[in-house]
Amino acid sequence: MLRLLSSPLSRGLSLAPARPLQGNLLRSLSAVASNADKSVMRNIGISAHIDSGKTTLTERILFYTGRINAIHDVRGKDGVGAKMDSMDLEREKGITIQSAATFCKWGDNHINIIDTPGHVDFTIEVERALRVLDGGVLVLCGVSGVQSQSLTVDRQMKRYNVPRVAFINKLDRQGSNPDKVINDLRSQLKLNAAAIQLPVGLEGEHKGLIDIVAMKQYIFEGDHGEKIATSDIPAEYSAAVEEARAELLERVADVDDEVAELFLMEEEVPEETLRAAIRRATISCQFVPVCMGSAYKNKGVQTLLDNVISYLPNPSEKKNYALDLDNNEAEVEVISDDTKPLIALAFKLEETKFGQLSYMRVYQGTLTKGAYIFNAKTGKKFKVPRIVRMHSDDMEDIQSAGSGEVVAMFGVDCSSMDSFTDGKGPNLAMTSMYVPEPVMSLMVVPDKNSKQTNFAKAMAKFSKEDPTLRITSDEQTSQTVLSGMGELHLEVYIERLKREYEVNCEVGNPSVNYKEAITMPTDFSYTHKKQTGGSGQYAKVVGKIVPLDEDAEETFVFQNDCIGTNIPPEYIKSCEKGAEDAAAKGGLVGQEVSGMKVIIEDGQAHAVDSSDMAFRICTAAAVREAMTRAQPKIxxxxxxxxxxxxxxxxxxxxxxxxxxxxxxxxxxxxxxxxxxxxxxxxxxxxxxxxxxxxxxxxxxxxxxxxxxxxxxxxxxxxxxxxxxxxxxxxxxxxx
Incomplete structure (x- = not known):
């Protein structure tokens, strides 16, 4: 006999039709969570390959949690578009360009969500979201499985040790095959993954799920899948469920001693024991539970939310570290405690009609409206004029935000990845993030001189918002060069110039960002002498250049091997700057030299004529001359x-x-x-x-x-x- 489901995972969370947030519920979302409430908070990012259904999934989450009253699809016929795609460009192209933040309430649990782009050109949006989030939902297409951008997202999650739940989407599509997708997770991403759900029907017959932890069947009914009927597992699925459960237990037993002991003794593993073991293994990044469904067909989203609450960490369970700037950048663990000194990170900037909006993750302490905070990088002191919670492009003013919260702040001038403190504790800064090098460039010129001011203002804002967008000036033509991650990346900024700043640009042909490299070690000994009476210039440097290993993380290394004071210590920094000058522009095609180590071994200085500038010029010339003999390549x-x-x-x-x-x-x-x-x-x-x-x-x-x-x-x-x-x-x- 079927009965309406009261969610088994979230213990009594109602899955009745969604209702809009009103009155006390909205106020409860605005309240700052106390230290005791950290267990009910989740900060998650939804990431995947392009067109895997991330934004569609987020739209359903917002509907079922009551944050929106109606579902609008990406490129929908009604012309409204998904809530999280707030830019006109996003709705026109049907893709996510900027990551968008929102928050919702699932039962007693408070969830901050960041919907990220899938296109590789906007990979920095995924990078900075994963840098500050505690958990992730890796969405995979049930037909295509692991795709190229899935690999990139997986690398980013591993880089920041982000626990994740996988969601196999689009099981209603022709050719969907969840078994193949799970095998891809194991073979291509090298993840210890196993299904915690099985689909009831595939393709056109997909109508529900079987939870192999709770051993129940869920059928999604109603116009929007808002009614869920639960029942015991039908006999025709018994064999498949037993096989899947045995595989799940085996995978969890490999990484959890409690389940391993029961598994080896062939004893029954209770539901609560298995659930606790999956949570421990997921938080430690040793296991990935795999959920299933079809977001577009409104199936599996509510149970995914239950599993996010059950298996992903709250802010107090994810270890985060800051650097003590007064103690040689020693690592200091950050505790999710509202009463401790403030540590917050501005991970994303956005220009709005109200001014710069800085997205903040509060790691420790409390960020309060009207309080004074300090930028750890610049030392500047600011008063916090306004704090808001974001719901895509909508804002809700709040008075304060506790540790673990993701909010936004107006009126504070900063750059992306700047850290903030309240000055009451050590001088700490959060570690930064990985920023990939741009691969393509465009020459851009405003079509009217009268638009130069708007153009300059736009370039300044864009470069602060996006670390992967590099803006330089061509030395010979003085024209502006935009460098980015691809054609679409640069095209979006050209379009934003036109729409947001009313600047039409003449655009040159795209060019590729080549690099130069050396292939063999080469010694150098160079003297820079300019002594014609009065104060002159004199410097001599001796050393060598060496190619770095191909798998080295650094692209340029300077090493001081000088013994004694032939080169006075105060000039070593100038030698390093000179070496960097030489590496910035190679001799073959004038591009950056990558993968080179410069070693200074000896030299000579003059008591009167030596200076910082002399050693900088000398080292630059020495390295440039050596590079021509080091069999350079492009x-x-x-x-x-x-x-x-x-x-x-x-x-x-x-x-x-x-x-x-x-x-x-x-x-x-x-x-x-x-x-x-x-x-x-x-x-x-x-x-x-x-x-x-x-x-x-x-x-x-x-x-x-x-x-x-x-x-x-x-x-x-x-x-x-x-x-x-x-x-x-x-x-x-x-x-």
Whole structure:
């Protein structure tokens, strides 16, 4: 006999139709959680490959938790669009460009959610969200499984030790296969993953789930899946459930002693014991529970919320560390306690009509309106004029925010990843995040001189908002150069210039960000002398340059091996700056030199004529001269390209990629054999215009995603061509 479900995981949370937040419920969401309430808080990010259904899933979460009254789909027919895609550009393109924050209440639990982009061009949005969140939901397509951006998101989660729950979405789609997706999680992402749910039906027959922890079946009914009927597991699923439960127990037993003991003695593992073990293993990043459903068809979202509460950590359970700036940046553990000195991190900036909005994660202490805070990097003191909770582009004013909260702050001038304290404790700063290097550049010029002020203002704001957007000025032409993660990344900023600042730009052809590198150790001994009477310049440096290992994290290293005071210690810093000057612009094509160590071993100074400037000039000249003898090479960005298209176009796609110097890594048919997935490595310089070419050869049915893989050496012919073009360009500029 079926009965309406009162959620088994959240202990009595009602899954009745969603109602809008009103009155005391809204006020309870605004209240600062006390130390005793940290257990009911969750900070999660929803991340995945593009078009896996992240924003659709977030929309359903907001509906079931009562934060919105109606469901609007990405690129929906009603023209409204999903709540979390608040930018006009996002709604027009049907993609998420900026991460968006919201909060909701599930039973007695308070959840802060950040919906992140899936497109690789906006990977920094995912990076900074995962840097500050306690847990993540990794969304995977039930048909495509692990895709290229899934790998990137997984690397980011591992970089910051973010526990995650996996959600296999789109089980209503033709060809969906959750078993294949779980195998992908294990083989490609190397995760200890196992299903905690099984689908009731797939493709057009998908109607519910079986929870193999609680051993119950849930069927989602109603116009929006808001009514859930629960029952015992039907007999036809018994064998599959027993097999899945045995696999789950085996995977958990591998990482949890309590379950391992019961498992080895072949004793029954109680539900509460298993649930507690899954939670411990998930929080320690040793296990990934896999949930299932179809967000678009309103199935599995409520049970996913229950599992987020059950298995992902609260702020007090995720270890975070700050650096003590007064003690050689020694690591200090940060405690999620409202009564301790304040430590907060501004992880994202956004320009609004009210001024700069700084998204803040409070790690320790309490951020209070009207209180004074200090920027740990600049030492500046600020008064906090306004604190808000974000619901996409809507705001709700609050008086204070306790530790573990994700809020936003107006009226404080800062940069992305700046730390703030209240000055009552040690001088601490949170560790920063990984920022990838840009791979593509565009020359941009306002079409009217009268727009120069708006253009400069926009460039300043954009560079503060986005660490992956680099803005430089070309030395010869004085034109502005935008460098970013790809064509779409730069296209979005050109469009934002037009819409937000009313600046139309003339845009040059996109150019690839090449790099230079040395291939062999080379000694140098160089003397810089300019003594013509009066105060002159004199410096001598002796040392060598050495190529770094390809897997080294640093791209440039300076090492002082001087013994004695032939080079006075106060000039060593100038030598380092000179070496950096030389590495900033190589001699082959004028690009940054990557993967080089500069070692200073000896030198000579003059009592009167030596200076900081003399040693800087001398070291720069010495390194530049040595680089010409170190068999330099040119490196180009190589992208990992993933193409999905119907099988009949496979030959044409592969032929086109071969013409673009692509190296095919794999070519796999889809589960139902109707499509093909091609993965290859291809130079970025060969990829301009590929979207048009792919549409042409696949009659508009092909799709591709691309992400940066590495910089690799160009071939000899291409190297000669690039050097020749650079020389011609320099000659024109000199004339």
């Amino acid at each position: 490196l180009e960005p190589v992208m990992k390209l993933e193409v999905e298209a119907p099988t009949e176009f496979q030959g044409a796609i592969v032929s086109g990629l071969n013409q673009r110097m692509g190296l095919i890594q794999s070519s796999d048919p889809s589960a139902d054999g109707s499509g093909v997935n091609i993965v290859c490595d291809v130079p970025l310089a060969q990829m301009f215009g590929y979207s048009t070419a792919l549409r042409s050869i696949t009659q508009g049915k092909g799709e591709f995603t691309m992400e940066y893989s590495s910089h690799q050496q160009v071939n000899r012919d291409q190297m000669e061509t690039l050097i020749k073009e650079y020389k011609i360009e320099r000659e024109k500029e000199q004339k």
